[in-house]
Amino acid sequence: MMETLIKEITADQDFSNLRAIVISAEGPVFSAGHNLKELKSELGKAQYEKVFSLATKLMLSIINSPVPIIAKVDGLAAAAGCQLIAQCDITICSEESQFSTPGANFGIFCSTPGIALARCVPKMVALHMLLTGNPISSKEAKESGLVSKVVSKDKLDEEVDKICNAILLKSRSVIELGKKFYYKQVQTDIKNAYAMGERQMVDNVGMKDGQEGILSFAEKRKPVWSS
Amino acid sequence: MMETLIKEITADQDFSNLRAIVISAEGPVFSAGHNLKELKSELGKAQYEKVFSLATKLMLSIINSPVPIIAKVDGLAAAAGCQLIAQCDITICSEESQFSTPGANFGIFCSTPGIALARCVPKMVALHMLLTGNPISSKEAKESGLVSKVVSKDKLDEEVDKICNAILLKSRSVIELGKKFYYKQVQTDIKNAYAMGERQMVDNVGMKDGQEGILSFAEKRKPVWSS
Amino acid sequence: MMETLIKEITADQDFSNLRAIVISAEGPVFSAGHNLKELKSELGKAQYEKVFSLATKLMLSIINSPVPIIAKVDGLAAAAGCQLIAQCDITICSEESQFSTPGANFGIFCSTPGIALARCVPKMVALHMLLTGNPISSKEAKESGLVSKVVSKDKLDEEVDKICNAILLKSRSVIELGKKFYYKQVQTDIKNAYAMGERQMVDNVGMKDGQEGILSFAEKRKPVWSS
The missing domain is CATH 1.10.12.10 (Lyase 2-enoyl-coa Hydratase, Chain  A, domain 2)
Incomplete structure (x- = not known):
C-alpha cells in the first residue's frame, strides 16, 4: 500500500496536466495505519526498518510533491492513517469521520503519527490523543486544526471538487x-x-x-x- | 502607504506617552495588499525589490515596536493586508470582516503573507487559504487563531478601547x-x-x-x- | 510549594506502579502563581534567582517525568498557575475555570508563563492575555488549545479517571x-x-x-x- 501510494504520488509529478492529488478510501475505514502483522518479531529488524523507512518516504513525498495533496476522509483515520491525513496539504472530511492515534494500546506508541499531528493541532489535543488513544470526532478535528473543513457525507465530493477547481484556475x-x-x-x-x-x-x-x-x-x- | 505606516510606527516609538498603536482603515476594504500595478515588468526588478523590502521592513517594525500594535479590522483584509493584521500583536475584527490570501489567482503566490499566517493559524487553515485563495469569515478567523476577538461592528471601537485601557494601566x-x-x-x-x-x-x-x-x-x- | 511539587513529581518516578500524576487544588483558586511578597527588594537578587530557578526546575520536571502529568483545574489558574497547567501533558478543567496571565498589572510581566502559553495557544490569544492581563473562560481556553477538555464541575473526577484508566491499560x-x-x-x-x-x-x-x-x-x- 505504501509503495503504491509513493509510486502514484511521484510517478506523474512532472506531467504538467497533473494539478492536484486526492487520496481517498473505500469502506468505513479510511486507513487503520500499519498492519501490525508485518511487524512480528520473526520477520526481524530489517523488516521493521523497511516498513518505517517507507512510511517516512511516503510522508516526505507528500511535502515534496509539486501539486497540492488533498485527503478526502469519510470514516476512521487511525495511527499512521491519521498521520497520512495530517501530512496532506488539505484535508476534508465527512461529519461521520473520526481520528485517533491508539498505537500504545498495542504496545507501539504512535511516535511518527505524532510528528504530523504535533504540526497540526495544539499540544493539549495531540498528547491527549497519543496518551489515551481515544478518538476525536470530525467536529473536534476541525476545531483543533487537524482538518481544513467538515462537510456532510453527501457534500464531500462537491467540496473536494471546489478545492481542485480553485487550484485549476491558477x-x-x-x-x-x-x-x-x-x-x-x-x-x-x-x-x-x-x-x-x-x-x-x-x-x-x-x-x-x-x-x-x-x-x-x-x-x-x-x-x-x-x- | 507602506512608507507612511513604517514612519508612523517608528516615529514616536521612544516617546513615553505613546502606549499603543491602532491600525484601522476607512471603507469596506481594510487592505487589499500590494498594488499589483506597482509590479509591472516595465518597472523592473529594482522596483520589485523595493516593494518587498519595504514590506519586510513594515512587518519587522511591528515586531520591534516597544508598544503593542493592534489591528482594528472592519472589512476585507486580503493578501499583504491579511499579512499585516496577522503580524500585529492583537487583532480585533467586526463580524462582517473577511480574510484571504488570493495572490495565486493573479500569478503571485501569497508567500510572504503565508509567513505571518503560518505563525497564527493551523497548517490546514493556512494551506487551504493559500492554495485555494478563498476567503474565511470572521468566525473562522477567530476559531483558527487569526484574530484575537470578533465583535459586532458597533462594538468595535469599544473593544479596542478596552484593550488600550488595559495596556494604559500598566x-x-x-x-x-x-x-x-x-x-x-x-x-x-x-x-x-x-x-x-x-x-x-x-x-x-x-x-x-x-x-x-x-x-x-x-x-x-x-x-x-x-x- | 514549588519544592514540594518538584519533590512529589520526581520522588517516585522510577517506581513502576506510578503511572500518572494528577495535579489538583482545593478552593476556588487553582493557583495564583508566585507569591509576590517573596520578591520584595529587601530579599535581594539571590532570592529572586532562587524563585525563578525553582520555577524552571518545576516546569522541566513535568516534561522529564516518565509518566503523564495531568492538571485537574476547577477555578482560577493565574500567572505561574496558568504556566503550570499549560506545561502539563493534559489539562482538564471545569466550566467555571478561568485562566489569566495578569503579571504586568503588578509590574512583573508574565514572561515565563508566556513560554508555556505560547506553546499551547495561537499568538493572537497569548499576546491578548499577556498584554491585557484579562482572563479567558474555560470555553475560550478549550477553543484556543490551552486545555484538553472542559467538563461540568461534577464530572471533573470522572473525566480525569477516564484518562488515567486509558493510560493504565498501556x-x-x-x-x-x-x-x-x-x-x-x-x-x-x-x-x-x-x-x-x-x-x-x-x-x-x-x-x-x-x-x-x-x-x-x-x-x-x-x-x-x-x-
Missing part, C-alpha cells in the same frame, strides 16, 4: 513555488523567513505567469497561464 | 520588556526559553516598576509607575 | 518512550523528526512490550505487559 508553477516555499519558511525563524520571502516574491513577480497575472489584473481579463 | 517599560521577550522566546527551544526566562524575570523584578508593582500589591494600593 | 515503558519522543521531535524540523522517528519506531517494535502488543493483537487477546 498557474501550476506558481502553486508549486508557493507550496515549496510554505514548507521551507514555516521551519525557520521569522526574520530569516522574511529575508527568504523577499527573494521569493521578487522571483515570482519575474516569472512569466507572475507577469501574466499582473497584466490580466490590470487589463481586467482572465489570465492565460503558460503553466 | 508600566510602559514592563510592557516593552514583555513584548520583546515574547517574540524572542517563541522562536527558541523550550529549555533555552526557560533559561532566558529566568534571567528576564530576575531583571523585571529588579526594575523600579517591578518593585513598585510588588509593593503596591502588598500595600493594597494602586501602583504609581515611573514609566 | 505499557508503562511504551508511554514513557512515547512522551519523551514527543517533546524531542516537536522541537526539530520535520525531516529530522521523521529520521529520528524511524529509529524510534524500530526500537519500539523491538521492545518486549512492543512485541507483546503485536502478538496480542494478532491473537485477539488482551496484552500482558511486562512493564
Whole structure:
C-alpha cells in the first residue's frame, strides 16, 4: 500500500496536466495505519526498518510533491492513517469521520503519527490523543486544526471538487513555488523567513505567469497561464 | 502607504506617552495588499525589490515596536493586508470582516503573507487559504487563531478601547520588556526559553516598576509607575 | 510549594506502579502563581534567582517525568498557575475555570508563563492575555488549545479517571518512550523528526512490550505487559 501510494504520488509529478492529488478510501475505514502483522518479531529488524523507512518516504513525498495533496476522509483515520491525513496539504472530511492515534494500546506508541499531528493541532489535543488513544470526532478535528473543513457525507465530493477547481484556475508553477516555499519558511525563524520571502516574491513577480497575472489584473481579463 | 505606516510606527516609538498603536482603515476594504500595478515588468526588478523590502521592513517594525500594535479590522483584509493584521500583536475584527490570501489567482503566490499566517493559524487553515485563495469569515478567523476577538461592528471601537485601557494601566517599560521577550522566546527551544526566562524575570523584578508593582500589591494600593 | 511539587513529581518516578500524576487544588483558586511578597527588594537578587530557578526546575520536571502529568483545574489558574497547567501533558478543567496571565498589572510581566502559553495557544490569544492581563473562560481556553477538555464541575473526577484508566491499560515503558519522543521531535524540523522517528519506531517494535502488543493483537487477546 505504501509503495503504491509513493509510486502514484511521484510517478506523474512532472506531467504538467497533473494539478492536484486526492487520496481517498473505500469502506468505513479510511486507513487503520500499519498492519501490525508485518511487524512480528520473526520477520526481524530489517523488516521493521523497511516498513518505517517507507512510511517516512511516503510522508516526505507528500511535502515534496509539486501539486497540492488533498485527503478526502469519510470514516476512521487511525495511527499512521491519521498521520497520512495530517501530512496532506488539505484535508476534508465527512461529519461521520473520526481520528485517533491508539498505537500504545498495542504496545507501539504512535511516535511518527505524532510528528504530523504535533504540526497540526495544539499540544493539549495531540498528547491527549497519543496518551489515551481515544478518538476525536470530525467536529473536534476541525476545531483543533487537524482538518481544513467538515462537510456532510453527501457534500464531500462537491467540496473536494471546489478545492481542485480553485487550484485549476491558477498557474501550476506558481502553486508549486508557493507550496515549496510554505514548507521551507514555516521551519525557520521569522526574520530569516522574511529575508527568504523577499527573494521569493521578487522571483515570482519575474516569472512569466507572475507577469501574466499582473497584466490580466490590470487589463481586467482572465489570465492565460503558460503553466 | 507602506512608507507612511513604517514612519508612523517608528516615529514616536521612544516617546513615553505613546502606549499603543491602532491600525484601522476607512471603507469596506481594510487592505487589499500590494498594488499589483506597482509590479509591472516595465518597472523592473529594482522596483520589485523595493516593494518587498519595504514590506519586510513594515512587518519587522511591528515586531520591534516597544508598544503593542493592534489591528482594528472592519472589512476585507486580503493578501499583504491579511499579512499585516496577522503580524500585529492583537487583532480585533467586526463580524462582517473577511480574510484571504488570493495572490495565486493573479500569478503571485501569497508567500510572504503565508509567513505571518503560518505563525497564527493551523497548517490546514493556512494551506487551504493559500492554495485555494478563498476567503474565511470572521468566525473562522477567530476559531483558527487569526484574530484575537470578533465583535459586532458597533462594538468595535469599544473593544479596542478596552484593550488600550488595559495596556494604559500598566508600566510602559514592563510592557516593552514583555513584548520583546515574547517574540524572542517563541522562536527558541523550550529549555533555552526557560533559561532566558529566568534571567528576564530576575531583571523585571529588579526594575523600579517591578518593585513598585510588588509593593503596591502588598500595600493594597494602586501602583504609581515611573514609566 | 514549588519544592514540594518538584519533590512529589520526581520522588517516585522510577517506581513502576506510578503511572500518572494528577495535579489538583482545593478552593476556588487553582493557583495564583508566585507569591509576590517573596520578591520584595529587601530579599535581594539571590532570592529572586532562587524563585525563578525553582520555577524552571518545576516546569522541566513535568516534561522529564516518565509518566503523564495531568492538571485537574476547577477555578482560577493565574500567572505561574496558568504556566503550570499549560506545561502539563493534559489539562482538564471545569466550566467555571478561568485562566489569566495578569503579571504586568503588578509590574512583573508574565514572561515565563508566556513560554508555556505560547506553546499551547495561537499568538493572537497569548499576546491578548499577556498584554491585557484579562482572563479567558474555560470555553475560550478549550477553543484556543490551552486545555484538553472542559467538563461540568461534577464530572471533573470522572473525566480525569477516564484518562488515567486509558493510560493504565498501556505499557508503562511504551508511554514513557512515547512522551519523551514527543517533546524531542516537536522541537526539530520535520525531516529530522521523521529520521529520528524511524529509529524510534524500530526500537519500539523491538521492545518486549512492543512485541507483546503485536502478538496480542494478532491473537485477539488482551496484552500482558511486562512493564
